[in-house]
Amino acid sequence: MISAAQLYDFVHCPHRVSMDAFGDPDERDETSPFVELLWEQGLVHEATIAAGLNITVNLRLIGAADRERETLSAMTRHEPLIYGGRLTAGDLVGEPDLLEWTEFGYVPGDIKSGSGFEGEESEGKLKKHYAFQLAHYVAILERLGLGSPTRSPYVVDREGRRVPYVLMDPQGIRNTETWWDSYQTALSAIRASLNQSNASTPALSAACKLCHWHSHCKNELVATNDLTLIAELGRAKRDVISGVIPTIQAFAQCDPDSYVQKKKTVFPGIGLDTLSKFRARAQLLTVPGATAYLKERVDLPIKDNEVYFDIEADPMRGVVYLHGFVERKFGQAGAAQFIPYFADGNEPTHEEAAFHGAWNYLKARTQDSTIYYYSKYERTEYKKLAEKYPAVCSVEEVETLFALPVMIDLYFDVVKKATEWPLYDQSIKTIAQYLDFRWRDTNPSGAASIEWYNRWIESSDPAIKQRILDYNEDDCLATGVVVDGIRALPVKA
Ligand code: SF4
Structure with missing residues (x-):
């Protein structure tokens, strides 16, 4: 079954989904006390927010085996606000914190301990991992014929604000794909990962620091001389470059100019300056005894x-x-x-x-x-x-x-x-x-x-x-x- 938690993980690292499904549990790192704190605080926050809502049915404490039946029963009664429900449809399972009855059907919502927006709130940019989780609930409701056709779920965020996630909206000015279509693509990728028709690979990123596969993946990245070990290169650029330049060693020895055709490199979205910068970093990582240096003179001010x-x-x-x-x-x-x-x-x-x-x-x-x-x-x-x-x-x-x-x-x-x-x-x-x-x-x-x-x-x-x-x-x-x-x-x- 594919859960909303897997979609959350997928957004941060597609490899995590496959590791959790097929990785050797003995190779997992201990869960960090910080991650445990996040879980605890998330639960406390959720309970506090839930206490202030007009919840008509609370299913949070019912065991998973009975919860789905009770959820469907409450929905059949058109309960106005269901807390802690559980739904399945085909290979999808979802546990939306909230299910709100409208005259057109149910709208799902999640209670989050983070802000409802990414980065600066004034920009109003929605969070991808929240959007995918909400889209997952909407997909299940639609399959069950119980959802509102508006595809506008919501989160109640850290501040207690109701932030609508309009899934049929484009994600931004540059990326015009709707949240809904993007969710469908992610769902297909997760299915491919779980039926092992598509192998994922690790990539060093900020998400690795708190991940329980950190040691395992780091060892694998070092052993394979993976390009994501080059500072700031990341998964997206690695996937564009690695078919031509597979390792750090190869990157260190390449000539960036040889990849230029008609004033552009053969790697979409990666310019010659960027390629040269990463080549320099690859050289620093591979040349024995290489040391740090300044690319240009820097005069740091001298005061008393x-x-x-x-x-x-x-x-x-x-x-x-x-x-x-x-x-x-x-x-x-x-x-x-x-x-x-x-x-x-x-x-x-x-x-x-x-x-x-x-x-x-x-x-x-x-x-x-x-x-x-x-x-x-x-x-x-x-x-x-x-x-x-x-x-x-x-x-x-x-x-x-x-x-x-x-x-x-x-x-x-x-x-x-x-x-x-x-x-x-x-x-x-x-x-x-x-x-x-x-x-x-x-x-x-x-x-x-x-x-x-x-x-x-x-x-x-x-x-x-x-x-x-x-x-x-x-x-x-x-x-x-x-x-x-x-x-x-x-x-x-
Ligand atoms: S350690 Fe990093 S690459 Fe490995 S599964 Fe976790 S987030 Fe992904």
């Missing part, structure tokens, strides 16, 4: 003081719980001082107080320091905080501050633009470790920090709080190590 800045946020709770700053005199790595602003509780007043302190500190430091942070995350979160707490500052003030020349996004302005590394990715963790920096914690990651924070909220254990602070301080120190490392890199044409 430097500040390295990093925040920790819990997207499920929608809270920024720590703003960490390490400040030090220029060139004196040993004399670094850590200044944290921690949300000492889970009330909005705690988050606001931490933001207030950090904002005032940051404003003062822009007068006498260069401030480094890694990626646009800090700026995005500060804009959201300003919207939430206008008494601290306005969104315009945040934009103005982050536009100052002393505010440097080390990832976008420097690493991505001007450097190359013999590494599988360009995360701060990977680059700082390459430069011999070591985190004190044995499991340093943003996901782990969120899990610790949630445990600290429940326990107020000072040891857990210290672990969160130490981890953040090390992230800030690592940013300083990368700044120093980049200053020492040679320039290679």
Whole structure:
């Protein structure tokens, strides 16, 4: 049976569906505490939202064997709002959180602990994994002759908003395929994967970090010298290129110009510059002793003081719980001082107080320091905080501050633009470790920090709080190590 959960997985990684069906369970990694936390928080959130809806039938606690029968029975009675139902049709199974009766038939809905939109909510872009799950419920309802013909299911999102997913709409301006057609394609691909008529392959991506097949897939990718080990290349480009250039070794030895025909490369959507960039990365990964270098000269400003800045946020709770700053005199790595602003509780007043302190500190430091942070995350979160707490500052003030020349996004302005590394990715963790920096914690990651924070909220254990602070301080120190490392890199044409 094909479930909505498989569609969710398919969107993040098509290989995951096949691994879960046919992989050796002994080779699975332990489920991370962060993933367990996500499940727990998802269930708590769902129960909280459900309690505020006018549910007329609650089937959540009925065993799977009886639930389908009870769902159909409730639908026959035209119950206005069914919670926790289960439906099957052919090879499809679905468990929509909500089934809402309209005069034209039932409309399914899901309760989500994330935002109903992708990225910036103002853009109103829908999430593909939500759309496919909802389309799956609609498909089952249609097969059973019980669905509303509108194909407009919905999610109730983190904020309790009802976000309609109009499945017959195009996905965007460039991609005009409807969500519904895209779902049908995904469904066919999953069927092909499950009946083994189409073999999938792993691809290194952000999804791998929290996946229980991470170790297995990483070993396979290394053993096959897979192109997705080249930083930022990814599954889509790998699938376009690998028929002609199958391995990193082959990529390192190729001549990108030989793939140009009529001013374009033979690889659709991949220009000569991109091909050359990945060839350079392939060379770094294959040439013994290859080291990082600058593609162009970079003059990082020199001021008496430097500040390295990093925040920790819990997207499920929608809270920024720590703003960490390490400040030090220029060139004196040993004399670094850590200044944290921690949300000492889970009330909005705690988050606001931490933001207030950090904002005032940051404003003062822009007068006498260069401030480094890694990626646009800090700026995005500060804009959201300003919207939430206008008494601290306005969104315009945040934009103005982050536009100052002393505010440097080390990832976008420097690493991505001007450097190359013999590494599988360009995360701060990977680059700082390459430069011999070591985190004190044995499991340093943003996901782990969120899990610790949630445990600290429940326990107020000072040891857990210290672990969160130490981890953040090390992230800030690592940013300083990368700044120093980049200053020492040679320039290679
Ligand atoms: S580890 Fe990565 S490639 Fe492997 S199944 Fe998981 S997400 Fe897919």
